Structure formats: structure tokens, C-alpha cells
Amino acid sequence: MCCSGFLKIMMFIFNGALFLAGAAILGVGIWATVDSSSMLGVLSHIDNAPPELAQLANVGYLLIAVGAILAIMGFLGCCGAITENKCMLLTFFIIVLLIFIAEVAGAIVVLVFKPLAEEALSGLNKNFVEAIKKEYGENNDFTSVLNNTMIQLDCCGYNNYTDFEGSPFQTSFNLFPETCCDEITPCNLKEAEKQKVRGCFNALVKLIEDNAVLLGGVALGIAALEIAAMVVSMVLYNSIGK
Incomplete structure (x- = not known):
């Protein structure tokens, strides 16, 4: 019982953090979408821009989607842990696993297609x-x-x-x-x-280089949080009913 209670607390902490991160990303996405004066707005005025870079103008919509998914994940994880709902916990695990795989694949694509x-x-x-x-x-x-x-x-x-x-x-x-x-x-x-x-x-390259360590730390932190959340959700999933 004590172990189950500890796992619930851990799930609540993990998913509370995910929910807050999702809300923050959602807010940034909305800002990037409605703020036509942002730097990304420049790309929409350039003729014959490379398709890959032209899509950056739509990054706000991507952030909105990611933020919404993270917020839903946090909700499912918290509710699943509190109510001991195995369906919610399993759905949460599958979503986190798919996102983790997509992140790894994205990192590989960035490295391979850097040239x-x-x-x-x-x-x-x-x-x-x-x-x-x-x-x-x-x-x-x-x-x-x-x-x-x-x-x-x-x-x-x-x-x-x-x-x-x-x-x-x-x-x-x-x-x-x-x-x-x-x-x-x-x-x-x-x-x-x-x-x-x-x-x-x-100037933009310098800005990215200056914040590379911070960005890398955030990415590693998110990956570690996702792995921990998957482990805890599966342990709690298996402990329900025993």
C-alpha cells in the first residue's frame, strides 16, 4: 500500500510537470501564431524560399499541437494514477512511448540531414x-x-x-x-x-550557440522525465488489482 501511494505521488509530480510544460508550450505556440511581427514572419515574405525553411513560418501551429498533447498526457497520467484507471495509465504510456520514439527519430534525422x-x-x-x-x-x-x-x-x-x-x-x-x-x-x-x-x-546563430547548453539540458531533462513517467506508469499499472 505504501509503495502504491508513493507511485501515485510520483505519477502526480511527473504529470503535473508535463501538464505545466504543455501549457507553457501551448502559450508560446499561440503567441508565435498571432504575432506577425516575430522573426518567423519574415519567411512568409520571401519568394522561392527553400520548402524546409518556409515551413518554419508554421512552427506556431506545431507548438500548439505539442503543447496540447503534453497537457492531455498530464491529465491522463494524473487522473489514471488517482483513480487507478488502468485504461488511462496504458493510454498515457503508449502516448509517451510514441513521443519518445518520435524525438529519437527526429534527433537522428537532424544529424543525418545536417548537410x-x-x-x-x-x-x-x-x-x-x-x-x-x-x-x-x-x-x-x-x-x-x-x-x-x-x-x-x-x-x-x-x-x-x-x-x-x-x-x-x-x-x-x-x-x-x-x-x-x-x-x-x-x-x-x-x-x-x-x-x-x-x-x-x-546574430541568430550566435544566439543559438550561446543557449545550446541550456537547450540540450532541457531536451535531456524532458527525455529523462518521459522515461521515468513510463516506468512509474507501468509499475503502477501492474500493481493495480494486486
């Missing part, structure tokens, strides 16, 4: 620069999204200030965005060359 991702990114470079030269300063939506991205990442263009040469904005005002000169105005060619503000692609 293809690098090739897609190199293709995005040309398309992104072409979009800047064609639409920045003329397309209000694209201009607003890119401005917000550059402010958030403290960067200039995709590569650097040269991406804006020949754009409608640069042609009309003979100037560059203020972020290309560290907010120094007027941001003319001389100041842009002097400041040498990094491009947004390099």
Missing part, C-alpha cells in the same frame, strides 16, 4: 537578400517585420548593411536602417561601413 540543412540555408541567403532589395521600404508588412527582427537581435540585414543597397528605402532616402549604425543617425554609407553591425543570420 542538407546547410545547403538550404545557403539558398535562403540569396532569396532573403533579394527580398530585402525588392520589398524593404515598399512593403509595409515586410519592412515592419524585418525592423522588429533587427531591433530584437541587434543586427542589420541578413549579412550586413550591403543587403539594403538598391532597396526602395535606400534609393528613396540614400540611408540605411538605424540598426545598421547602432542607432546613430543619420545612418549613411560612411557610418554603416564604420560600425560594421553583424547580420541577423550570424
Whole structure:
């Protein structure tokens, strides 16, 4: 009886954490979906973008789906443990197992197809620069999204200030965005060359590299939590009725 009570507490803790994680991911997904000024919104304005990267614009929907599934999992696990419902516990175990397998498969795919991702990114470079030269300063939506991205990442263009040469904005005002000169105005060619503000692609890569340890730790923590939840759910499942 004591062991069964301990397992119930463990299941409640595991699934409470899963439910909260699902709610958080769901919130981020909703924010990413409704916030058209986020960095992902830039991709929707780029012609001939690689299909793999163009799908990033829909990442908000993916986060909503993942968050909802985690929240349902947490609900099933908690209710199954409290009510000792074997059907709920078995459903919970199967869902967690499928997600764990999908995560492992996804990690393998990322490692195997890394060269293809690098090739897609190199293709995005040309398309992104072409979009800047064609639409920045003329397309209000694209201009607003890119401005917000550059402010958030403290960067200039995709590569650097040269991406804006020949754009409608640069042609009309003979100037560059203020972020290309560290907010120094007027941001003319001389100041842009002097400041040498990094491009947004390099800024994004640096951001990911700086947080790689944190992201890896979170991923390992989630995997460990899933394994522990599966073990506890199966032990509790087998102990019910004995």
C-alpha cells in the first residue's frame, strides 16, 4: 500500500510537470501564431524560399499541437494514477512511448540531414537578400517585420548593411536602417561601413550557440522525465488489482 501511494505521488509530480510544460508550450505556440511581427514572419515574405525553411513560418501551429498533447498526457497520467484507471495509465504510456520514439527519430534525422540543412540555408541567403532589395521600404508588412527582427537581435540585414543597397528605402532616402549604425543617425554609407553591425543570420546563430547548453539540458531533462513517467506508469499499472 505504501509503495502504491508513493507511485501515485510520483505519477502526480511527473504529470503535473508535463501538464505545466504543455501549457507553457501551448502559450508560446499561440503567441508565435498571432504575432506577425516575430522573426518567423519574415519567411512568409520571401519568394522561392527553400520548402524546409518556409515551413518554419508554421512552427506556431506545431507548438500548439505539442503543447496540447503534453497537457492531455498530464491529465491522463494524473487522473489514471488517482483513480487507478488502468485504461488511462496504458493510454498515457503508449502516448509517451510514441513521443519518445518520435524525438529519437527526429534527433537522428537532424544529424543525418545536417548537410542538407546547410545547403538550404545557403539558398535562403540569396532569396532573403533579394527580398530585402525588392520589398524593404515598399512593403509595409515586410519592412515592419524585418525592423522588429533587427531591433530584437541587434543586427542589420541578413549579412550586413550591403543587403539594403538598391532597396526602395535606400534609393528613396540614400540611408540605411538605424540598426545598421547602432542607432546613430543619420545612418549613411560612411557610418554603416564604420560600425560594421553583424547580420541577423550570424546574430541568430550566435544566439543559438550561446543557449545550446541550456537547450540540450532541457531536451535531456524532458527525455529523462518521459522515461521515468513510463516506468512509474507501468509499475503502477501492474500493481493495480494486486
